[in-house]
Amino acid sequence: MSELLIKNGFVFDPLQGIKGDRMDIAIKDGKIVETNTLSSPSVIDAAGMTVMAGGVDVHSHVVGPKVNVGRLFRPEDKLFKSPFKTCNRMEMGFSVPSTFKTGYDYARMGYSFVNEAAMPPLHSPHVHEEIRDTPIIDNAAMPVFGNNWFTLEYLKNNEIENNAAYTAWLLRATRGFAIKVVNPGGTEAWGWGLNCDNIHDPVPYFDITPAKIITGLIETNEFLGLPHSVHLHCNNLGNPGNYTDTLDSLRLAEGYTPKNNFGRDQVMHITHVQFSSYGGDSWKNIDSQAKTIMDYVNSHDNITVDMGQVTLDETTTMTADGPFEHHLQSLNNLKWVNTDVALETAAGVVPYVYSPNVKVSTIQWAIGLEIALYSNDLMRTFITTDHPNAGPFTRYPRVIKWLMSRAARDETMKTFKWLNRTIESTTIDSIDRELTLYEIAQMTRAGPAKALGISNTYGGLAPGMDGNVAIYALNPENMPSNPDMIESAFSRCAYLVKDGIVAVKGGEIVAEPPKRTVWVDVKVPENAQVQRDIYEHFLRHYSVGVENYQLFDEHLHNPRVIEVDTTQ
């Protein structure tokens, strides 16, 4: 059987508390094992290099209908921006890469698991088709619940048990992973061209507040004991002064404790928190409230966040926050796609240019970095760019560079047209903190894996876990003086081992080991009320039959099921 020994690397594994010790990692039949169990392994010499578990991305828009419309309607995103073919399949696109490029690029960066941030349940067969065509990396996808009519009706009536039964049904119907909430209530209001401006603004007709949707979903999540927590995109995202709404949302988690068997410690994940940490009351006087937000997060253990770092690129914004995208197109007057999805959600897509010449962009850039640099616990603060919203995921190595090097931040800030205004409106210039490789490993593997409830399989190097190992050409005892070397090392890993197979060598794809679809199957007691509600809504209001809505097994590719049994 296949055996692999990775020798003499500097190993960083926060899940085991290993901080750059020089040690060997052994893999047998795709799993990490004790080194003494190998008989005649092939050997990778990792001396002088950094060894981490394969990366885990907690939040990235990589597959599904809105991602795909982002590809479809932006031919200019391909023009002169696509690399020539070196792998099995062509790699097209920059901000919204093709599925093949997505898989290859994540692998080149040393990632092995990516959590798709928003799956409209009605479109789940599409999501799974794209997952099939995304090579190498394992995927999960979170169905959106925050504007789902079933959810709104159950939670309005405080029917947590019914909502839980429905949630279990929908996770199975879509082969989904977790409860995603995007602008709760606001996206349903967008069905009428409206929004919920804050968490106490009731949803038209359904007459439930976003606050109640959020707490109801936290209760549902902990009632079921799902691997991941509620994954929240806050109300009033992207607007000056929204940090108070964010604090209001954060406070909703107070008093809730996690209940699960997956090692997860949070009850709420606030995603791309950069977009929700703005002070001021207009685009003229917007400032950073990252410290306020992170002070709250630091003192509350039941919260995790990811950055949503602006990378100063031309990119494509896409979110289930329909009213926000409509607002955005009225600001930049670029082309606008909108798709309202019956009974469930909506989506908007607008191209966007984050420019170093634009004050708001550079303030956003600073806020994102402040989020991470003010964090006291990087096991609860993760690197993302909310790909592709604040920038493409291929910029993670650059984000790592900024986090690890004050000099790199200064170098970038020199290019800002409104440098003084940026410094006045933020505190980025007063922060000297430089993160360590161990902290980067926390933010990109161990932390996200723990928050997703998959840290028994992904994000670490303990025996029994998947044989996913990334090796970077960085020597922690002799770090390069030029921070750009950090970026290039994380862009193209020396090796990525996926399930015990060398998939990337010297930054190039050398093999495409089979990838998996990870989903959560929850067993709940039979619930006649919910069955009847599902029957009624599908009979009268859906545009497809319930039998055709639920994903056929033949359209689920190489599944890995995480089972949760609430009937015990």
Place this chain on the structure above:
Amino acid sequence: MAKKIENVGCPFCGVCCDDLVVTVSDDGKKILEVENACIIGSTVFHRAMEDRHALPRLRQPDGTYKEISYDEAIDYTAKVLQKAKKPLIYGFGSTNCEGMAAAAKVAEKAGAVIDNCASICHGSSFLAIFDNGYPSCTLGETKNRADVIVYWGANPAHAHPRHMSRYSIFPRGFFTGKGHKGRKIIVIDPRHTDTAQVADIHLQVKQGHDYDLFDAFRTVLRGHDIPDEVAGVKKEKIVEAVEILKKARFGTIFYGMGLCHSDGRNHNVDIAISLTRDLNDFTKWTIMAMRGHYNITGPGAVWSWQYGFPYCLDLTKRDIAHMNPGETSSVDLAMRDEVDAFINIGTDAAAHFPIEPVKHLRKHPWITIDPHPTMATEISDLHIPVGIVGVEVPGIVYRMDNVPIQYRKVIDAPDGVLNDEELFERIYQRLCELEAEDAAKTPAKTTPEGVRAGE
């Protein structure tokens, strides 16, 4: 004992009705009855077994067809693709997404142009979407919320027979309990179509002047004055219509080939999108293309996630994909006689293309992949029969609103007949074998180091 199969998707138009009930014979070979489908959909099922071939047919020197094995047909196709400098694979309106994905793999390996029926249909809509976006919704939204419906240059009464009853005019949805009584219907068409019969307002736009009329709508919407008559429509009628649009709670504009294939083409669609965007400053409006075949939305989706382009994909450069309609579109390529091999799949190019490009294509190897004899099979060099998606082959198709629908099979395909996906997978394997044979002869052509060939 006959067997009833429920929740069957209909392989005819972009409405993708998924509520058909099909009764089949006990041996699973014959279709006895089709319920819920329109007359066209029902006919697709009932005629499924007529005129079928179980084996590929190769044209002989005397002009007749001779049956050959699938292996021979696959070998022939692979060699044609390998030899051609600029092969074209075109069609795909009537197959599943699995087949489209497999065909793209073949096109990429062979260095072909791959294109779909949008090229001669809603391709101009894509051009407008590239420029202006697409504020749209799923059809369930229209059913549950819309109180104003506009059909512009579309005649669903004939082309999409159940569109009005399932989604737009007649159904009672969640917020639309009164059904058609609670809705205003505006039809804009130069002809008094059967769809116009059910309209509250029919604006008989002068043919080819849709852009002018849209412009007038936008002008009135923004509070400005217009001439007494625009595009053959009186000012009062325009003002009345705009008031209805503005006062809607939720509206959807459905547009058809009357916009994207009359004078102005993509510009008509572009201004329709602009009107929709303008209306969203007042209330909620959405727009949707009335896509024709049941899965013509599919290739736009599949190839967008694979290459980033919905149609007219030139993969002949082999390192990147390239799209430029006019340069890489099927009819234009054929008009210039640039194509030196043609695979026609899941459509009938011989019936739908202008005669000049067909004559050019006919000079080179022409392979048709289709369940039935068609005009294309009659002039092909090779006809490869396949199973009918939605009847004999299951799979995912995309409805006109981009919602994926999982189709079922109701009867078995004739013995030994492959489906599109299997066929393209085998052509791909054969291409790999041929490439390996070539590489053995000329070692210089092996793949570069660090890259693994094959999958």
